[in-house]
Amino acid sequence: MEKDDLFFDVDTPLDFSITKKYWEYITSIKHPYTKGMKPEVVATLENPDFIRQSRVDKDVFLFYR
Numbered sequence: 001m002e003k004d005d006l007f008f009d010v011d012t013p014l015d016f017s018i019t020k021k022y023w024e025y026i027t028s029i030k031h032p033y034t035k036g037m038k039p040e041v042v043a044t045l046e047n048p049d050f051i052r053q054s055r056v057d058k059d060v061f062l063f064y065r
Helices: 020-030 038-046
Strands: 006-010 016-019 050-053 061-064
Touching: 006 020, 006 038, 016 020, 038 061
Parallel strands: none
Antiparallel strands: 006 016, 050 061
């Protein structure tokens, strides 16, 4: 991943980074209601109540709070 592509690093139980491109995909396609909610999303990723693996895509993990 290019450093310029990094949108934010989050210390999550699964330890991963979010790219600008992926954040745009999330906020425009998958979950448009999250646009402008970066602090809330970061808080959920850092301290989720639970995480589950997607049934559709095994590379996707869903964080809930």
